[in-house]
Amino acid sequence: MNTNRWWQRTTTCIIPAFLILFLLLTACSIPGGIGSGGGTPTQASHTSASATQPDPAKNDTCPDLSGYPTAGVDCYTPYQFRVAYGVEALMQKGFTGKGQTIVDIVSFGSPTLQQDMDAFDQQFGLPPIKIQIMNPLGSKPFDPSNKDMTGWAGETTIDVQIIHAIAPDAGIVVLTSPVSETEGTVGLPQFRQLEQYALDHHLGSIVSQSWGASEVTLRDAAGQQEIHKWDTFFQKATMQQGMTFLSSSGDNGATDYTDLQATKLSSTATTSFPADEPWVTSVGGTSMIRNGTTIQEKVWNSNGGGSGGGFSDFFTAPAFQKALPASVQSLLKNRRGVPDVAGDADPLTGMVSYQDGTWSLAGGTSASAPLW
Numbered sequence: 001m002n003t004n005r006w007w008q009r010t011t012t013c014i015i016p017a018f019l020i021l022f023l024l025l026t027a028c029s030i031p032g033g034i035g036s037g038g039g040t041p042t043q044a045s046h047t048s049a050s051a052t053q054p055d056p057a058k059n060d061t062c063p064d065l066s067g068y069p070t071a072g073v074d075c076y077t078p079y080q081f082r083v084a085y086g087v088e089a090l091m092q093k094g095f096t097g098k099g100q101t102i103v104d105i106v107s108f109g110s111p112t113l114q115q116d117m118d119a120f121d122q123q124f125g126l127p128p129i130k131i132q133i134m135n136p137l138g139s140k141p142f143d144p145s146n147k148d149m150t151g152w153a154g155e156t157t158i159d160v161q162i163i164h165a166i167a168p169d170a171g172i173v174v175l176t177s178p179v180s181e182t183e184g185t186v187g188l189p190q191f192r193q194l195e196q197y198a199l200d201h202h203l204g205s206i207v208s209q210s211w212g213a214s215e216v217t218l219r220d221a222a223g224q225q226e227i228h229k230w231d232t233f234f235q236k237a238t239m240q241q242g243m244t245f246l247s248s249s250g251d252n253g254a255t256d257y258t259d260l261q262a263t264k265l266s267s268t269a270t271t272s273f274p275a276d277e278p279w280v281t282s283v284g285g286t287s288m289i290r291n292g293t294t295i296q297e298k299v300w301n302s303n304g305g306g307s308g309g310g311f312s313d314f315f316t317a318p319a320f321q322k323a324l325p326a327s328v329q330s331l332l333k334n335r336r337g338v339p340d341v342a343g344d345a346d347p348l349t350g351m352v353s354y355q356d357g358t359w360s361l362a363g364g365t366s367a368s369a370p371l372w
Contacts, residue, residue, distance in 0.1 A: 059125040063359045074349040078124050078165030081351045084295045097167025101204030109176040110153035111142045112356045120354045135176045148180040157355045158362045162370040173203045183260045184217040185226045209247040210366030212272035214256030234279035247275040248365035249284045249339040250308025271310045278318035282338040283369040285345025300346045311335035343368035
């Protein structure tokens with residue numbers, strides 16, 4: 001299922017000791033002169049012909065976030081995010097994403113995606129971009145009373161705005177499915193078809209996947225068959241075409257859902273697919289907290305959610321994890337460990353996002369996946 005700022009849970013998420021792997025692979029603090037933000041919470045798309053440098057001096061203040069708490073909230077602008085993660089220094093050297101195209105895989109998409117991006121760009125002085133939206137499997141009329149559709153609309157908006165904020169001269173292609181990916185195999189065949197379409201039509205070399213299904217819901221024969229098809233696809237696309245796949249690790253800490261309706265959490269540890277895939281870069285979540293002029297990061301485990309992480313029951317440890325220290329190997333026990341990297345996913349410390357007239361903070365590991 002998609003994991004984004006719209007989730008609401010009352011279940012307490014537990015981050016166990018084995019997330020030491022996460023800590024070993026994630027930076028703890030990032031120095032930098034970050035200004036304070038608001039006190040509350042291919043042949044695809046294209047930008048200008050030459051590399052564009054946004055003007056942070058004019059647009060480096062978070063807009064009003066009505067409805068957010070007055071304390072415990074850190075709002076970040078695109079410029080502040082780029083500085084915090086060392087991207088701004090690269091942009092000053094001309095590394096703006098020019099020549100690259102990112103493919104975003106979602107269900108349904110958003111009917112206001114382009115106009116929301118236009119407003120976002122204008123607010124923060126980013127170069128305008130024309131998003132290419134494609135639905136090779138067909139589409140369904142948007143129904144604002146359908147929670148799946150509105151959730152995916154929010155997801156899609158977060159994805160493209162974070163991508164554009166970090167790589168303003170990269171192109172963006174959004175491939176939409178008419179089937180809502182939830183848990184188990186529901187929606188997975190359609191997403192696989194979309195990714196195959198992106199590969200066959202050379203739409204881009206980077207694929208962002210802000211969604212996932214728990215391993216618990218994929219243990220049956222149908223689930224294992226689908227996993228095998230995905231694994232074959234990922235390996236071929238990576239090894240033969242040089243593609244990069246990124247996936248959110250989930251928002252339920254060491255557990256995940258056990259039912260197709262995503263209402264019950266597993267009582268035992270489990271991870272999420274495709275973040276558990278050895279051919280995919282799994283992206284976990286942090287909380288990014290201001291401390292004077294320094295940004296400190298810690299594992300996201302608050303506000304009703306937590307970074308997904310753990311060990312796969314489906315995949316063994318890939319070669320790059322077998323090279324980790326013995327202390328980590330004793331935890332892995334030859335299982336694929338996730339996540340590989342991380343970024344801000346706390347819905348109260350996120351980058352500001354705009355959708356259909358409202359500013360809010362992006363959250364969930366579906367916000368950290370496109371960040372990479």
